[in-house]
Amino acid sequence: MNKPIRTISLFCLLLFLALMVNATYLQYWKADSYDKNGLNRRVIEAAYSQQRGAILVDGEPVAESVESDDDYDFQRVYEEPFKYAHETGYFSFYDQTGIERSQNDVLSGDDDVLFVNKLVDLLSNKSGKGGNVVLTLDGKAQDAAYQGLDDLPGDVEASVVAIQPSTGKILAMASLPTFDPNKLASHDFSAVKEDYDRLQGAEDEPLLNRAIQTTLPPGSTFKLVTAAAALESGKYTADGDVPGGPSYQLPQTSGDTGLIDNEGRSCGTDKIPFEQALAQSCNTTFARLGVELGGDALKEQADKFGFDQRYLTDIGPQAVSTFPSDATEPEAGQSGIGQFDVRATPLQMAMVAAAIANQGKLMKPYLVDSIQSPELETLKQTEPEEIDEAVSPETADGLTQLMVATVEGTANGVPGTAGPAAIPGVTVAGKTGTAQSGNPDVPPYAWFVSFAPAQDPEVAVAVMIQKIDGVDRGEIAGGLLGGPIAKAVMEAVIK
Amino acid sequence: MSQQQGFVMGFVHRRRRGAELFLLVLALAVGVGAYAAVGIGVEGKVPADIVGYGSWLAALSVVGHVTVRLVAPYADPVLLPVVVALNGLGLAVIHRLDLAYEDAGRAAHTFARQQLTWMTLGVVLFVVTLVVLRDHRVLTRFTYTSGLAAILLLLLPMVPGVGKTINGAKIWIGVGPFSFQPGELAKVLLVVAFAGYLVLHRDALALAGRRVAGIDLPRGRDLGPILAMWLVSLGILIFQRDLGSSLLFFGLFLVMLYVATERAGWLVVGVLLFLAGAAGSYQFLGHVQNRVNIWLDPMGYYDKTPGSFQLVEGLFGMAWGGLIGRGFGGGSPDRVPYANSDFIISSIGEELGLTGVMAVVLCYGLIVERALRAALICRDGFGKLMATGLAAVLALQVFVVIGGVTKLIPLTGLTTPFLSYGGSSLVANWVIAALLLRISDQARRPVPDLSPVEDEQADEQATQVVRL
Numbered sequence: 001m002n003k004p005i006r007t008i009s010l011f012c013l014l015l016f017l018a019l020m021v022n023a024t025y026l027q028y029w030k031a032d033s034y035d036k037n038g039l040n041r042r043v044i045e046a047a048y049s050q051q052r053g054a055i056l057v058d059g060e061p062v063a064e065s066v067e068s069d070d071d072y073d074f075q076r077v078y079e080e081p082f083k084y085a086h087e088t089g090y091f092s093f094y095d096q097t098g099i100e101r102s103q104n105d106v107l108s109g110d111d112d113v114l115f116v117n118k119l120v121d122l123l124s125n126k127s128g129k130g131g132n133v134v135l136t137l138d139g140k141a142q143d144a145a146y147q148g149l150d151d152l153p154g155d156v157e158a159s160v161v162a163i164q165p166s167t168g169k170i171l172a173m174a175s176l177p178t179f180d181p182n183k184l185a186s187h188d189f190s191a192v193k194e195d196y197d198r199l200q201g202a203e204d205e206p207l208l209n210r211a212i213q214t215t216l217p218p219g220s221t222f223k224l225v226t227a228a229a230a231l232e233s234g235k236y237t238a239d240g241d242v243p244g245g246p247s248y249q250l251p252q253t254s255g256d257t258g259l260i261d262n263e264g265r266s267c268g269t270d271k272i273p274f275e276q277a278l279a280q281s282c283n284t285t286f287a288r289l290g291v292e293l294g295g296d297a298l299k300e301q302a303d304k305f306g307f308d309q310r311y312l313t314d315i316g317p318q319a320v321s322t323f324p325s326d327a328t329e330p331e332a333g334q335s336g337i338g339q340f341d342v343r344a345t346p347l348q349m350a351m352v353a354a355a356i357a358n359q360g361k362l363m364k365p366y367l368v369d370s371i372q373s374p375e376l377e378t379l380k381q382t383e384p385e386e387i388d389e390a391v392s393p394e395t396a397d398g399l400t401q402l403m404v405a406t407v408e409g410t411a412n413g414v415p416g417t418a419g420p421a422a423i424p425g426v427t428v429a430g431k432t433g434t435a436q437s438g439n440p441d442v443p444p445y446a447w448f449v450s451f452a453p454a455q456d457p458e459v460a461v462a463v464m465i466q467k468i469d470g471v472d473r474g475e476i477a478g479g480l481l482g483g484p485i486a487k488a489v490m491e492a493v494i495k
Numbered sequence: 496m497s498q499q500q501g502f503v504m505g506f507v508h509r510r511r512r513g514a515e516l517f518l519l520v521l522a523l524a525v526g527v528g529a530y531a532a533v534g535i536g537v538e539g540k541v542p543a544d545i546v547g548y549g550s551w552l553a554a555l556s557v558v559g560h561v562t563v564r565l566v567a568p569y570a571d572p573v574l575l576p577v578v579v580a581l582n583g584l585g586l587a588v589i590h591r592l593d594l595a596y597e598d599a600g601r602a603a604h605t606f607a608r609q610q611l612t613w614m615t616l617g618v619v620l621f622v623v624t625l626v627v628l629r630d631h632r633v634l635t636r637f638t639y640t641s642g643l644a645a646i647l648l649l650l651l652p653m654v655p656g657v658g659k660t661i662n663g664a665k666i667w668i669g670v671g672p673f674s675f676q677p678g679e680l681a682k683v684l685l686v687v688a689f690a691g692y693l694v695l696h697r698d699a700l701a702l703a704g705r706r707v708a709g710i711d712l713p714r715g716r717d718l719g720p721i722l723a724m725w726l727v728s729l730g731i732l733i734f735q736r737d738l739g740s741s742l743l744f745f746g747l748f749l750v751m752l753y754v755a756t757e758r759a760g761w762l763v764v765g766v767l768l769f770l771a772g773a774a775g776s777y778q779f780l781g782h783v784q785n786r787v788n789i790w791l792d793p794m795g796y797y798d799k800t801p802g803s804f805q806l807v808e809g810l811f812g813m814a815w816g817g818l819i820g821r822g823f824g825g826g827s828p829d830r831v832p833y834a835n836s837d838f839i840i841s842s843i844g845e846e847l848g849l850t851g852v853m854a855v856v857l858c859y860g861l862i863v864e865r866a867l868r869a870a871l872i873c874r875d876g877f878g879k880l881m882a883t884g885l886a887a888v889l890a891l892q893v894f895v896v897i898g899g900v901t902k903l904i905p906l907t908g909l910t911t912p913f914l915s916y917g918g919s920s921l922v923a924n925w926v927i928a929a930l931l932l933r934i935s936d937q938a939r940r941p942v943p944d945l946s947p948v949e950d951e952q953a954d955e956q957a958t959q960v961v962r963l
Contacts, residue, residue: 001879002871004754008883009867012890016860019894020853022903027813027849034814039797039807042815042827 044093048072048187053107053130053374055088055099058139063088063100068187076185082178083146086209087135087315087367090181093189094196097207098315099133099367106131106371113371113379131379132372136169138162141459144492145174148463148485154470159210159346162461162489165354165451167384168363171459172489173347177206204467212318215343216466219435220281220478221447222338224352227278227402229301230289231395236274238398244272248284250330251291258330260287260337265417275405279416281432283337290336295327298335302342304390305352306362311387312347314367321348338435350462352390353449356403357429357457360396362387403429404454418450420483423491427454430486432478443473448482452490459493461486508939511572512564518576519556526552526583529823533591536824536846537598551611552583555618562622566629567936573865574935577858578913578928582614582921584855585914587823588835588842595829606835606916613918617925624929631933635877638691645684646727648677653734666737678731678740679910679923682747682888683930689748690880693755697876701756724748725768729776736782739899739907743891745769750887751880790905805832809900813844813852820848835916837908840897855914856897862931863890869935874942882934885927 026034035043051074054064062084068075076091078084089098096104105111109118109130121128145160152158155177162172183195199207208214230236244267250258260283267282277285290298302323303309312318324331324341334340347365355362364385371380391399407430409416418430433447446468451460463482471481527549534542542548556579563570590607597603628634634641651668652658659667659674667674693700724745732741749765776783782801789796789803793810796803808831815826828834828842835842843851863886870882892909899906910920 001754001757001876001883004757005867005870005879005883008750008754008887009864009871012863012867012886013860015890015894016856016863018903019856019897019901022898022901023813023844023849023852023856026810026901027817027844027852031814031817034811037794037811039794040811040815042811042830045827046815 038095041093045072047091047108048074048093050074050108051129052076052091053109053132053372055084055103055107056132056134056372057084057137057142060139062135063091063181070187072187075187076182078181078185081180081182083142083174084137085178085181086175086211087137087173088181089315090179090184092184092192092196093187094192098209099135102313102315103133103368103371106133111371114373117373129374131374132376133368134370134372134378136164136171136367136369136382137173138171138493140492141172141489142174144488145172145485148488149174149176152465152468152470152481154468155204156465156469157204157210157467158463158465159214160461160463160485160489161211161346161350162459162493163347163350163354163363163365165357165457165460166363168354168365169369169384170347170365170367171493172461173209173211173367175208175210177202177204179206209315210464210466211346212312212315213345214464214466215319215321215345215348216445216464217340217342217435217437218338218344218349219433219445219447220283220286220338221349221352221431221433221449221462222342222344223278223281223286223336223433224356224399224403224431224449225302225305226286226289226293226298226336227274228305228356228391228395228399229293229297231398232301232391233293233297236289238274238401240274241271242274242277242285243288244268244270244277244282245284245288248287248333250287250333252328253330260284260333275402278402278431279406279409279418281406281417286336287333288336291329291333293332293336294329295324295332295335298332299323299325299327301390304362304388305355306348306387306390307344309387311364312366318347319345321345338433346462346464348462349447349449349464350460353429353431353451353462354457354460355390356396356399357451357460358396359393360389360391362390400429400454403431403450406431407450417477417479418448418483420479421448421450421487421490423452423487423494426452426490426494428452428487428490429454429457430483432482434477443467444476446476446478446481448478448486450483450486450490452494459490461489507941508569510568512560512568515563515572515575516560518573519560519579522576522580522583523549523553523556525580526586529584529587530590533587533594533823536822537591537594538824548611551615552579552586555579555615559618559621562625563932566625567932569939569941570932570936571865571869571939573861574928574932577861577865578925581855581858581913582617584843585839585911585916586610586614588828588839588846588914589916591823591846592829592835592842595827599829609918610916610921613921614925616918617922620922621925621929624926625933628930628933631878631881631930631937632875634687634881635691635694638688638695641684642688642692645681645688648681648684649727649731651677666735666740676917676919678737679919682743683885683923683926685744685747686751686881686884686888689751690877690884693751693880694876697755700752700761701758722768725772729772732772732776732783733780737908738783738786738905739892739895739909742895742907743888743909745772746891747884747888750891751884754883755876755880786905786907790902793902805838806900806902806906808832809834809838809841810902812841813901816845816848816851818849820844820846820851822846836910837896837915838900839911839914839916840900843914844901856893859889859893859912862886863893865935866931869931869938873934873938875937878934878937882931885931889924889927 052065054061063078065074066077089100091100107130109128114131141162149158159175186192248260262283265280307321307323321344331340335342364387366382370378373379406416406418407422407428417432421428421430430450435445446465448463451457463485465481531541589610593604593607652666657668659669666678728741728745731737752761793803793807797807823846826845828845831838831841866882866886870879873879896909896911898904910917912924
C-alpha cells in the first residue's frame, strides 16, 4: 500500500501548496484592489481613526481633520464648504471624490513621498498624520468666481475657471449649484446616506463639477479657435480683412436651416476688418471661414488647444471636449461658430484663452501645487508642463489684438461685445459667446473667455452659464452675464 | 513487504521524547505569547490572568507529553507540539474576538473560556485514548459497530426534537443547553470502519476488472461500497444541506479505497461520481447553486440574502492584513460573521498577515505529512489505512475550509481543525491526534526479536511468519 500512500502524500502536498499560493495571491497581489474596493469599510474605518492631512489654499486649510470624541478619532471639516466643494470633494464613509480621492494616498499618509515620515512615526511610536496637499487655487480669485456666480439672480447652473497662462495653475474653479461636504463627512451615517441620496437625485446635479465634467457647445467663444486656424493658414492677418455680410447660406443647403445671420450686429456687406468681425462676433464671417478652411484644419487647430484629450490628472473624472472629425462643408461652417457637434468644458475654453495669452504655448492645467509633510515641509513640487504649441507667437499676438478690440470696441467706434469685462487701466482681451442648445425649450448657454493684462497676461478666465432662472431668455448673453464675473476674477488676480 | 520489514528491523527509531518536550516549549511560547500579544494589542497591557492561563496550558501539554512518554514512547515527536501550537493560537484568536465583541457593545463573550474547557476535555480524551488503546489493531473488532454508529450519528440531527438547524445546516443535535455536531465524531468512526472493511476486502476490490484506455476499472459488482458511500454523501448534502461534510466523507472514502486497492481506477470512478453529484446538485439544489454563484462573483452578492457578505468581509480582512498583518487588535476581524469558527483563518490573515496564514498551513502540512509517514512505516494494513484516512480527513478538511475562505473553491462550512471555536470539532481532533500517535508508536517501535539470532537464514524466514 506504500505506493498509493506516497501518491496521496504528494496529493496532500499539492493541496497545501495550492492554499499557500492562493493566500499569497490574495494577500499580496490582490490586496491592493481589495483595499480599494468601494464596499470595503475597513479601509475607511482605518482612515477615520487616523489624522488625515489638510488641503490648503493660500496656506489656510479648506479641509482638515480635527479630533472627534465619538466612535471615530477624527472628523473631517471643510472650512468653506460650498466654495471649495468641487475641488476638495468629500471624504465620506461611503466614498470619496475630488482631491480627497485623487490625493488619498498623500492625505492618508500612504504615499511613498511620506515614507520617511511614516518611518519616523513608527520609530517614535506616534500615530502618523497624513501629508498636506497645497492647491494652486488663489483664494481671492476663488472668492470672486464663487461670489460672481452666486450673485446671479435666481437658481443658476454655471461655472468659472481661471488659469495662470504661463504655468497652467488653476487659480479658480467654481461650479454652481454646489453642496456641503461637511454633511457627507458626518459620522451620523444615516444622515449622510439621506443627504447623499438627495444630492444624487437632485435635478440640478449639485455633485457635478461643471468646470470639468460638463461639455456644452462653446458657441461664439469657439470663434477664437476658428480665428487661430485662419491666421495660422497664412491667408489672413489680424490687421487685414475677412469676408463679411449680413447673411450666409451654407454650401449644400437651402432655406432657413442652412442660413447664417448676425442677429442684427454690424458685419458689413462684403469685406470687413478682422477686428470688427471678432468684436461683433459675426457669424457670417466665421461660418464662411470654417467652410473655407475646412473641417480638418479646424479639428487640427482645436486638438492643438487640447480638444479630444485628457490632460487633467489632479481631479476627475474629466469630460473630454470634442470637435467632430470628418465634418462636411456645411458642418464645418456650423462648427466654425461653435455649434453643430462641438462640445467644450469651461476648463477647455479657459485653456484656449490661456494658450493665446501664453504666446501660443498650451500648459497642462493642474490643481495640486505641492505635497507637504505634516510638518509643512514641501516634499514634492509640481513642475509646469507644456502640452503643445497651439499657435505661433505671431498668431497669438494677432489673436490678442483681436480680443482686445472685442473688449475695447476700437473698430468703427462700435462697442465690442466683450465690453463688460473692461478694467480701467488694464488692457483686457476677451470673447463672448451665446450658444444655442439645439433644443428650442432650453435657453441658450452664455459663455465668456478673457485674459489680462493683454501685454503680460497673469490670468485667463472662462465663464459658462448653463442655466439661469432669474433672467429673461432674450437677455441671456455671454457679455452681459459672464463679462462682469470674468472681470472680477481677473481683478482679484491682478490687484 | 518482506523488504520493508527487513529495513525496519535493521533500523531502530529513536524515541525522541526530549525533542518533543523541546518543541512543546516552543508551542507553548506560541500559545501563551499570542495570548499576551492579544492583551497588549487590544487593551494595552498583558492580561492579568496570564500566569493562570499559561500554567493551565502548560499543565495540559505536560499531561499530554507525560502520557505519551509512558504509554507511547516511540510515537512521532512532532505531532503533539504542532497540535498544541495550533490549539494555543486558536485560543488566543478566539479570545481576541471575544474582546472585539465586547468592545462593539455586544454582551460579554466567553468563547475562549469555553474553548479552553473543550480543550481540557480534548486532552482528557487524548489521554484516555492512548491509555486504553494500547494497540490500534484492536479497533478492527469494531469495524461494523463503528460504521453503524457513524451512520446513526449522522442520522441523529434529522430526528425531530433532537436535531437543531443552525445557519441552515441540519448537522447539530441539542441536549439541554449543549449542542453537538455528531458529524465530527462520525468522521473518526468512519475512518475506523472503512479501514476495517477495506483491509478485509481489498483483495476482492483489487481484482482486475476491465481495462479501459489504460486504466483498470473495477468490476460492476465491486462498485457497491463506493456507490453506497456516494449516496450517503449525497444524502448529507441534500437532507442536511452540509456541503463540506458531504465532500469530506466522499473524498475520505475514495482516498482509502485507492490506498487499499492500489488501483487508480477507483479514483477515476470516484471523481466521475463526484462530478456527476456536483453537477446534479448544482442543477437541483438552490443552496449549492448559490454557493457557486457567490464564488464566481462575490462582489455581486455582497448585500443580498443569502449573499457573500461573510466571504467578502473575510477577503477584505485578509487583504487588509497583507504580508505581516495588522497585529492583534489592529484589524477588525469581528466584521466577519462567525469569525471564530469557520472563518478563523481570515482573522489570522488580517491580524497576523500572510506570514501567519503560511505558518498555520505549514503546521497542518506537518501534521498530515507526519501522519502519512506513520502510515508508510506502519507494519499492518489496518494501521496504514487508518493513518492515511485520518491524514486525508485533516488535509481535505483544511483544504476545503481554508480554500473556501480564501476563494480558491466555493465556500462550504467546516471547522478549521484545532483552531476554530467548537467543542465537538476540537475534541474529535484531539482523539484523531491520539490515534495518530498510537499508530506511529506502533510503527516506530522496534520489532520484538522473536527469531533465533544465530542463524542469518532463519532470521529472514522468521520475518515471513511473524505478523505484528
